[in-house]
Amino acid sequence: MITLEKVSFTYRSGQRALQEIDLNLEGGDFIAIMGENGAGKTTLAKHLNGLLKPSQGRVLVDGEDTRKVSVARLSRKVGLVFQNPDHLLFSETVKDEVAFGLKNFGFAPEVVHNQVMRTLEALGLSEYAETSPFLLSGGERKRVALAAILATEPDYLILDEPTIGQDYQQKERLRNFILQLYSQGKAVVMITHDVEFVAESNPKVILLSQGRIVAQGPADSVLSKDELVKKASLVRPQMSRLFGELTKYGLPSDVVDVHRARILLEEKLSEAKVRVAQNS
Amino acid sequence: MAHAPREIILAKNLGFQYVGARRAAIEGIDLSIRENEFILLTGPSGCGKTSLCRCLNGLIPNFYQGEWTGELLVDGLSVTTQLTSELSRRVGYVFQNPENQLFALTVEKDIAFGPENLGLSREEIRQRVDEAMNVTGTLPLKDLAPYELSGGQQQRVALAGVLAMKPSVIVLDEPTSFLDPRTAEEVMRATDDLRRELGLTIVVVEHRLDLVARYAERIVVMDAGKIVADGDLEETLDEKFDLLEGLGVGVPRVSLLWTMLRRDGLVSGKVPTHVESAASSLAGMMNQ
Numbered sequence: 386m387i388t389l390e391k392v393s394f395t396y397r398s399g400q401r402a403l404q405e406i407d408l409n410l411e412g413g414d415f416i417a418i419m420g421e422n423g424a425g426k427t428t429l430a431k432h433l434n435g436l437l438k439p440s441q442g443r444v445l446v447d448g449e450d451t452r453k454v455s456v457a458r459l460s461r462k463v464g465l466v467f468q469n470p471d472h473l474l475f476s477e478t479v480k481d482e483v484a485f486g487l488k489n490f491g492f493a494p495e496v497v498h499n500q501v502m503r504t505l506e507a508l509g510l511s512e513y514a515e516t517s518p519f520l521l522s523g524g525e526r527k528r529v530a531l532a533a534i535l536a537t538e539p540d541y542l543i544l545d546e547p548t549i550g551q552d553y554q555q556k557e558r559l560r561n562f563i564l565q566l567y568s569q570g571k572a573v574v575m576i577t578h579d580v581e582f583v584a585e586s587n588p589k590v591i592l593l594s595q596g597r598i599v600a601q602g603p604a605d606s607v608l609s610k611d612e613l614v615k616k617a618s619l620v621r622p623q624m625s626r627l628f629g630e631l632t633k634y635g636l637p638s639d640v641v642d643v644h645r646a647r648i649l650l651e652e653k654l655s656e657a658k659v660r661v662a663q664n665s
Numbered sequence: 666m667a668h669a670p671r672e673i674i675l676a677k678n679l680g681f682q683y684v685g686a687r688r689a690a691i692e693g694i695d696l697s698i699r700e701n702e703f704i705l706l707t708g709p710s711g712c713g714k715t716s717l718c719r720c721l722n723g724l725i726p727n728f729y730q731g732e733w734t735g736e737l738l739v740d741g742l743s744v745t746t747q748l749t750s751e752l753s754r755r756v757g758y759v760f761q762n763p764e765n766q767l768f769a770l771t772v773e774k775d776i777a778f779g780p781e782n783l784g785l786s787r788e789e790i791r792q793r794v795d796e797a798m799n800v801t802g803t804l805p806l807k808d809l810a811p812y813e814l815s816g817g818q819q820q821r822v823a824l825a826g827v828l829a830m831k832p833s834v835i836v837l838d839e840p841t842s843f844l845d846p847r848t849a850e851e852v853m854r855a856t857d858d859l860r861r862e863l864g865l866t867i868v869v870v871e872h873r874l875d876l877v878a879r880y881a882e883r884i885v886v887m888d889a890g891k892i893v894a895d896g897d898l899e900e901t902l903d904e905k906f907d908l909l910e911g912l913g914v915g916v917p918r919v920s921l922l923w924t925m926l927r928r929d930g931l932v933s934g935k936v937p938t939h940v941e942s943a944a945s946s947l948a949g950m951m952n953q
Contacts, residue, residue, distance in 0.1 A: 618846070
């Protein structure tokens, strides 16, 4: 379990990035941290693997205070995938890039090879195994950076804006991968602005604004509240905006994903069809 | 009758393969863009969108090595024979991450950087910088350092820097990826306002159609280096929905919902592209 106890963080410039954050993260959790640019999301993520230490309060990773453990040791448990893949990539081939962390952890070469191939396969990168990461598109490079962390099988996986530059199929693949990880008992935290991705994945949402947690709860209840969403500089998912216009027809207002929307509308539209048929 | 707007970009059988790559990044591209159009360029990750954009301002073939085929004219100039400095005056480029584009100590200096390098007179530079700051709403930020700005402000400064070069075309490559949704909307609206006010031609690369559907009249879809659809955005969404969805294009959620209901035989008529039109059509049906 990762526990944040009243964590505050102030940058050297005096900018207060986090204020009194309490948070628990354990295996099987799937959490989306959302909020405006500058809300403190990335600062919070960097506290989870000890890259930043709190100015006040403390962060415990499996009972150990991050101030007292090395980042190297924490990185075996907590994998953090950064927003910009170019901060992470440096090897000559995609395969080497993904193998790097595993080799550093001292795994046998055949274990490394199998694990690398499995991860590349899962992320749709197998055909690029021998390619230089720098010949890939931005979206592909981002997946290589993700693969490099995933291959080390951390217990806690922190993804900073994983959907940027990804097309819809890649997002589906990413979603399936995340679902698989957390059904294996891992904890997944994603930092994201992508309200539609969150609406369809239904994680627990933590809404951050100006360094504070302003709301938390299931995605459908948080993302359908206009005032909260505005405060965090987000927009409601399209389905929520659509259903907000249709409440007078007896439809609920907390619909955020297309599948639930479809089921509800099928029922209402079928009723209307029957009425039309009876009246004519 | 008014003249049809001038053709500003013309690609004929354009292709490019990077050195070391196993296949062409783009091939057989035929594309004609007229002045003042707002074009959405989309397609799956790795489809060649960014490579095509790099051709438009001459980054390809002048700074990337590889094999070029076909022809590309920008504002009547051939990209292969023209100096990149000439091309970059005509085609401005706004990148995904504004942090990679801004480097001067203050916003004002950053915006002035391009015009200063054109060797213009002081008055001309002054005038261009002021105008660019005015139209992008960045005047209040002029003495701040770029790193002190929010992502949305940075992207507007990047736009201002491009505008100060007085380009005819602005290419924005996933300009809002790093921005929160509200700010992303603001940047897209500002871009469309500039198109109207200054008569610019806009090409936006974007995966999320919902963000741009309001402004773009035309959509160009690429897959595996080729153009696979090119036409009116609303018509394309209506007629080629399966193609777009199959390619993994981020179709607006209301369009997807509508298509599902239409397959069920519960709704009929054109696929809506925004929430408002979907809401009014559905309300009409439930009122019956």
